[in-house]
Amino acid sequence: MIRRHLPVLVTLAVFIVGYLICLAQFPSFASTRVIGNLLTDNAFLGIVAVGMTFVILSGGIDLSVGSVIAFTGVFLAVTIEKYGLNPYLAFVLILGISALFGAAMGFLIHTFQIPAFIVTLAGMFLARGLCFVLTTDSIPINAPAYGQITDIAFGLPGGGRLTFIAMIMLVTFGAGIVLAHYTRFGANVYALGGNRTSAQLMGVPVGRTTIRIYMLSSFLAALAGIVFSFYTSAGYSLAATGVELDTIAAVVIGGTLLTGGYGTIIGTLVGVLIQGLIQTYITFEGTLSSWWTKIAIGALLFAFIVLQRGLSAASLRTR
Amino acid sequence: MTEQPQLLEIRGLTKGFPGVQALDHVDFTLQAGEIHGLLGENGAGKSTLIKVLTGVFKRDAGTIRLDGQEIEARDPADALSLGIGTVYQEVNLLPNLSVAENLFIGRQPHRFGLVRTGEMRRRSEELLAGYGLDIDVANPLAAYSVAVQQIVAIARAVDLSAKVLILDEPTASLDTHEVETLFKILRDLRSRGIGIVFVTHFLDQVYAVCDRITVLRNGRLVGSRPIAELPRIELVSMMLGRELAAEALHRNQRREVTGEPLVAFMDYGKRRLMEPFDLAVRPGEVVGLAGLLGSGRTETAKLVFGIERADSGQAFVGGKPVRIATPRDAARLRFGFTPEDRKTEGIVAELSVRENIILALQAQRGWLRLIPRRRQEEIADRFIKLLDIRTPDAEKPIGLLSGGNQQKALLARWLATEPRFLILDEPTRGIDVGAHAEIIRLIERLCEDGLALLVISSELEEIASYSDRVVVLRDRRHVRELTGSDVSANTIMTTIAGH
Structure with missing residues (x-):
């Protein structure tokens, strides 16, 4: 029982220790302002990481999410600013387009048995390319609706703010947890990651589930893109490069096995927060280059993959 | 009914x-x-x-x-x-x-x-x-x-x-x-x-x-x-698929090989895989392992060669206790093993005949001490001639050869390492009749050269024809050892049936 939750517990311990270290050095880490910002700054990463967790749980990978985020931003900027589309209608449109995009990738992966890596790599180039087709400039979004949405926030005691986009992220995590652990779809995702052939023999609808997984991932990437556009108030073709890798890192640090079948959504939340914490620490420190974030993430990622290898080897031995 | x-x-x-x-x-x-x-x-x-x-x-x-x-x-x-x-x-x-x-x-x-x-x-x-x-x-x-x-x-x-x-x-x-x-x-x-x-x-x-x-x-x-x-x-x-019948094939003179065993296994076994067994093979002797599929023939071979690690018993080579925990240990003791499933466990189909033949020898020397190209060619040519491997040249990918010739190349791989003890698991499986007889002659020649051989085969006549002793297995147990005139397809069959 404890072994089963060990990766998540280790992640949680890393977060708590990290937080305490930050707190010891900078007492203001205890303020709701810092915590609120931590959630807001990492909202888009958290949202896309929920989708990525489902993908990795099923034994797949989705490299297209960063490009989908950028495409979403560019699409919104162009349709709202150039063509005067209602922002809310634009949101619905881009969510639908992205869901179709993901469904198409899932369809290809399942029907032709092509590795997800290849299909989503192609999807990554395609979505990034489409950004440049729409525009090569960074287009600011000045629609009034954007101002209204970003103004929504709950004041927290101590001067912090729980922003609307942070709330979207938390709701996404809540929905993800329910979907993963309390629905048949969730069980099917774990089943695919456990053993695809067995799952098929046991009557799991493999094709339908695969398509839905990638559909969900692209849908959440578009949602993350919308949130990202609130955050930056602009759409830019080169935005969110490498976010797919940050996302995979957050999922793995969150205790999900890259080979699929084992992991939790809540772990991913902690994984995202650890990345945010390192970023915040480096900002507070002031003298360190922000690239130190990458180095710290790299070291953590390595440590977690070694831990996972060790755990799976240990569980094989006891069988 | x-x-x-x-x-x-x-x-x-x-x-x-x-x-x-x-x-x-x-x-x-x-x-x-x-x-x-x-x-x-x-x-x-x-x-x-x-x-x-x-x-x-x-x-x-x-x-x-x-x-x-x-x-x-x-x-x-x-x-x-x-x-x-x-x-x-x-x-x-x-x-x-x-x-x-x-x-x-x-x-x-x-x-x-x-x-x-x-x-x-x-x-x-x-x-x-x-x-x-x-x-x-x-x-x-x-x-x-x-x-x-x-x-x-x-x-x-x-x-x-x-x-x-x-x-x-x-x-x-x-x-x-x-x-x-x-x-x-x-x-x-x-x-x-x-x-x-x-x-x-x-x-x-x-x-x-x-x-x-x-x-x-x-x-x-x-x-x-x-x-x-x-x-x-x-x-x-x-x-x-055979009736109890008069013996058709007989080895011309069945020898009683005496002397100290080259390899011996006492009380050797592994839980859930194989009941503990005793087994000894002398130089120049062919010991056959007979039994139905799943009776423990291949399992015995894997234990002996260290592919499976025994959890009981002791192995001896030349009377001295040795540890065989991995195939590397076995190879170091100059054991050789040609597996049952040639395609997946034996040959490397894309590599040439030469590369397949020198594989075990090179592994034994360690990859840092590369065998010179000319020496490789010498070895390959020698065995191609010696075992009559039919291939246009040593550089042909082994996957393109017939089953019998692949089998011979596999034998050559181990013979190149000059083994003392060779395990052959179903050496004649899936090869045509002509090559079949050649492999059997080869087995007999090898043991005349003083090699100790352990051979597994489902063909009862075949195993009775070249073995000096036959160990019969049933349900993961060595049930009986046949020697001398008892080595016949009929006796093997009645022993397998258990009555």
Whole structure:
């Protein structure tokens, strides 16, 4: 029982220790302002990481999410600013387009048995390319609706703010947890990651589930893109490069096995927060280059993959 | 008995693959409340029969009726919904999901789209209690032994309204106690009117639990008989396809090789794999290992060569105790091993004949001390000539050679390392008659050169013709060692049958 939750517990311990270290050095880490910002700054990463967790749980990978985020931003900027589309209608449109995009990738992966890596790599180039087709400039979004949405926030005691986009992220995590652990779809995702052939023999609808997984991932990437556009108030073709890798890192640090079948959504939340914490620490420190974030993430990622290898080897031995 | 309605009735089932007729007009019937053993050696067609029945393969001809209705399963899931459940030796469940989820996946009790986990666990516990299993169903399946996993798989198949339950070698990785538990469950299911097809290689288990058996050989039906009226010797002769007959082949002079053994294994064994055995081979001696498929022949070879690590006993080479924990240890002691499955475990198909031949020698020297190219060519050419390997030149990819020549190249690989002790697992499997005789002559020549040989073969005549001694195996045990004039196909066969 404890072994089963060990990766998540280790992640949680890393977060708590990290937080305490930050707190010891900078007492203001205890303020709701810092915590609120931590959630807001990492909202888009958290949202896309929920989708990525489902993908990795099923034994797949989705490299297209960063490009989908950028495409979403560019699409919104162009349709709202150039063509005067209602922002809310634009949101619905881009969510639908992205869901179709993901469904198409899932369809290809399942029907032709092509590795997800290849299909989503192609999807990554395609979505990034489409950004440049729409525009090569960074287009600011000045629609009034954007101002209204970003103004929504709950004041927290101590001067912090729980922003609307942070709330979207938390709701996404809540929905993800329910979907993963309390629905048949969730069980099917774990089943695919456990053993695809067995799952098929046991009557799991493999094709339908695969398509839905990638559909969900692209849908959440578009949602993350919308949130990202609130955050930056602009759409830019080169935005969110490498976010797919940050996302995979957050999922793995969150205790999900890259080979699929084992992991939790809540772990991913902690994984995202650890990345945010390192970023915040480096900002507070002031003298360190922000690239130190990458180095710290790299070291953590390595440590977690070694831990996972060790755990799976240990569980094989006891069988 | 015949007027009883058949639960499952297969008539004239035929299935061919390119180059092989896997099933040739096979009939098979199963009654409700019957445990029916399906037997046959390698390539007999048992697994093809099961795969056609469960929709993995499409049949070429024939009919399958279940409860009088003609059926054609599209895939195993469809077969299950029709009422045919299959449990494999390698349990086909999901180790990462909980026991309860494994039992109920796809049909979890739910409300408002949400799975009712508590309800699912309660029903799982109830279900498993019927099989005498009291475990925490919230734990992942991987936390439990193979035996428990198999019971879960059976419970799942039966609960999905299986009328026919197919068990494909379920006992191969279970210990005696677990087998007993499984049999109790099978008898219980039989009394509930379920028809059970039981595929196994263990003759004792066939007699312990089956009501009737059907034997297949080379894709054809040999016969279907009630077990109570069938003496063991007849069952074995049905499986092997030979009658007790006058000896046809004899080695010209059977020698009694004396002297100190080169290699000896005392009380050597591994739990769940092989009962402890004693085995000794002298220089210049050929020891044959005979038995049915699954009797422990290959397992013995793997233990001796360190592919499986023994957990009891001691190995000796030249009278001195040695440790053989890995194939590297064995190679260092100058052992050689040509495996049964040439294609997947032996040759590297894309590499040239030369590269395949020098592989073991190079590995022995270590990869840092590369054998000079000219020396490699010398070695390859020498063995190509010596063993008469038919290839245009040493640089041809070995995958393009015929089976017999691949086998010879594999032999060359080990001979290049100048071994003292060579293990050959089915050296003549799947090669044509001419090459067959050549390999046998080669074996005899090798032992004249003072090599100690351990040879595994299903061909009884063949093994009797070149072996100085034959160890007969049954149900993962070395049951008897035949020497001198006892080394004959007839004696081997009666010993396999156990009477």
